[in-house]
Amino acid sequence: MGHVMVPVPEELLEPVGELLLKLRLGLDPQAFDSTAMGEHLLSLDDAPRGVLLEVGAAVVAGEPLVDTELADILGISVRELFGLLTDVNDVRVRVFTGSLVFADRHIDPKETERSVRRLRMLDGYALMVVEQRAALGLRRPSRRADSGGPQA
Numbered sequence: 001m002g003h004v005m006v007p008v009p010e011e012l013l014e015p016v017g018e019l020l021l022k023l024r025l026g027l028d029p030q031a032f033d034s035t036a037m038g039e040h041l042l043s044l045d046d047a048p049r050g051v052l053l054e055v056g057a058a059v060v061a062g063e064p065l066v067d068t069e070l071a072d073i074l075g076i077s078v079r080e081l082f083g084l085l086t087d088v089n090d091v092r093v094r095v096f097t098g099s100l101v102f103a104d105r106h107i108d109p110k111e112t113e114r115s116v117r118r119l120r121m122l123d124g125y126a127l128m129v130v131e132q133r134a135a136l137g138l139r140r141p142s143r144r145a146d147s148g149g150p151q152a
Contacts (some may be wrong), residue, residue: 034095036053037128038136039093041101050074050141055088055119056129057140062100064118067103074141085119098126 033079054073058065065073071081089099103117121129131137133140 003042030086032091032094032125034131036094036096037125038132039106040140041129041132041136044087044095046141047074048084051081051137052088052129053133053138053140054122055131056126058119059121059123059126060130064120067117067119069123070119 041052044052050081051070054070055065067081071078074081076084085103087099088101091100092120095152100121103119104119105115108114108116132138
């Protein structure tokens with residue numbers, strides 16, 4: 001690998017060093033911050049936005065939702081839910097190489113013979129979703145009457 005030496009003004013040494021470190025580690029050089037999350041929320045159609053708001057609120061509450069539970073809450077199939085998650089993870093407002101929402105498998109506490117998929121986010125992203133929901137005056141989606149649970 002070749003090297004390049006470029007003079008950097010003293011006052012820019014720290015930000016340039018951070019940028020180079022992020023590039024070296026393969027991280028997004030442009031941080032995905034709370035403002036970007038707000039832009040992303042506004043860029044989404046109602047259905048995927050609702051999914052992101054629900055998942056973010058559940059993660060912040062420390063109770064990630066199971067995919068079948070969220071599908072039932074929203075009155076859609078699990079297949080439709082994962083289609084909406086594809087839209088949620090298609091971030092276009094900034095460079096973003098990861099997934100905002102992902103599923104991981106856990107043993108079902110009610111039936112230890114089967115596993116369930118919990119919908120998760122990194123805590124920081126989930127907190128951004130909740131903060132931006134309040135700042136932008138967004139509402140979580142309406143819940144089906146038979147699904148229970150509070151509307152926040």
